[in-house]
Amino acid sequence: MSMEESETLPLIVFDTQGFESEEAYWQWQQNMAPLFDAQVDAESRHCFSASAEVYLAEHCVVSTSQYSEQTFERDRYWSEQYDPEHLVVQLYFRGGFSGLSAGKGITVKPGDIAVLDLRYHLKTRDQTSDMICIVIPRSVYQSYNGKQADLTSMVIPAKHPLAHQIADLLKRLWSELPVLHAELANNLLNQNLERLLDYLTMAQRQIRGTQKSHKQQKKEQILALIEANLSSDNLSVTTLASASHVSRSTIYRLFEEDGGLAGYIQKRRLEKCYRLIEQGYSGKLTDIATDWGFTDHSHFSARFKKIFSMTPSELRRQATQVLGQQGVIAGADSCTEVQDWLLSL
Structure with a gap:
């Protein structure tokens, strides 16, 4: 893994290519540790691969990643070791996952927007996937204009109108970050974080109106x-x-x-x-x-x-x-x- 320094935002580039299988898995697991306990079956580690590009911004982290099938978990013991109560927003281009988050069953497919609330237990089984992710500290989203909406884990289906707007926003941010000076990039992210959080809040209200089976x-x-x-x-x-x-x-x-x-x-x-x-x-x-x-x-x-x-x-x-x-x-x-x-x- 390398960190590229310039006048743009700090960029972390990670790729398991060139590592032995166990080393590749361990490196990936260590990088994911503050968010999730990444687990790969012992018999699958010989063919495990993952890569990521991660921009370290003032108030959030924005990344793209591609990885092999694995399980992500965040339980009480993991939360005690790594305690950030961040929100994780993901757009899947390929793959997806199914599992449990914040006490609810959750399934994500390509084109869906996933929101994961790290205050709660989480366990998902991910397919081989390709996605954009933005990690937002809870304090940041609560600070925007005094907003106190309690965003929590949910899936915004690809067919939902707001999913298209969120996907376009994430893809546009990712395309512009590499060419912007760090100060301009942080300003762009700060401006769009509020819009993103407004979209997520509206989507949550609409989705909660759709009742699940008893x-x-x-x-x-x-x-x-x-x-x-x-x-x-x-x-x-x-x-x-x-x-x-x-x-x-x-x-x-x-x-x-x-x-x-x-x-x-x-x-x-x-x-x-x-x-x-x-x-x-x-x-x-x-x-x-x-x-x-x-x-x-x-x-x-x-x-x-x-x-x-x-x-x-x-x-x-x-x-x-x-x-x-x-x-x-x-x-x-x-x-x-x-x-x-x-x-x-």
């Missing part, structure tokens, strides 16, 4: 409760039914397509264990199993291997090797350029 609303409510209480010993159909005022039988039916409620919760907990081990968890594996509700270690190991095709011990050995190599990756320190800017906004 079944979808119920499931999104239950999913949000599960994510908020995933580490709790008391997480069960009984506590979910009590907190959501949805019957036990209805909850069971809602999760039939996910292999059942218990299976869904167990899979999410195993995914948490996987991420902690992969990131260098130093405690006993039996402790991490117990922390996430697995009292029988042999059962934990067996279920773990069934889902991830390796045991927790095998993953730890692999993670130790990767983390040991990261200290000698050429240019690793440059990953902090984007991180520091995002955290300082």
Whole structure:
């Protein structure tokens, strides 16, 4: 990754080409860290690729990126480590994603505008994608003319009239930033941020007027409760039914397509264990199993291997090797350029 310095806005250029597969994945993960925990399946890392150009502006970050299929997540533990409450606005030219954001199911296709609210849990499965993104600190959008509208996660479909206006604005900004002096570029962005936020506020009001199916609303409510209480010993159909005022039988039916409620919760907990081990968890594996509700270690190991095709011990050995190599990756320190800017906004 390199940082180009001139009289234009600071520009970060990143490309995994030339890196070994594990190095490419690690570099990408580090750059995404203040926003998301980027996850690539172990069997897909040998062919992983990503590239990005990132302009570091006074009050926002504007970028284009292309990347292979992966998962992005932002949970309570990630938010405690990286706490920016930014809004992320994305225009997808290719690919897209589906998942959960701010307690709601979310699906994005080419031409759609995605707005992600980083105050809340998020987990999406992204296809191989190509998109423009602008990251806006919450304090910035609230400062415009005293606006206090509570923008949150949503999708503006490509066919929506405001989606066309937002897409045109983002594409025009991207085409003009490379040729403008930094002061003019910042002025242009500041002028257009207010227009962009007005478009998003209008779109949110219109979209909220379109009601989802009662079944979808119920499931999104239950999913949000599960994510908020995933580490709790008391997480069960009984506590979910009590907190959501949805019957036990209805909850069971809602999760039939996910292999059942218990299976869904167990899979999410195993995914948490996987991420902690992969990131260098130093405690006993039996402790991490117990922390996430697995009292029988042999059962934990067996279920773990069934889902991830390796045991927790095998993953730890692999993670130790990767983390040991990261200290000698050429240019690793440059990953902090984007991180520091995002955290300082």
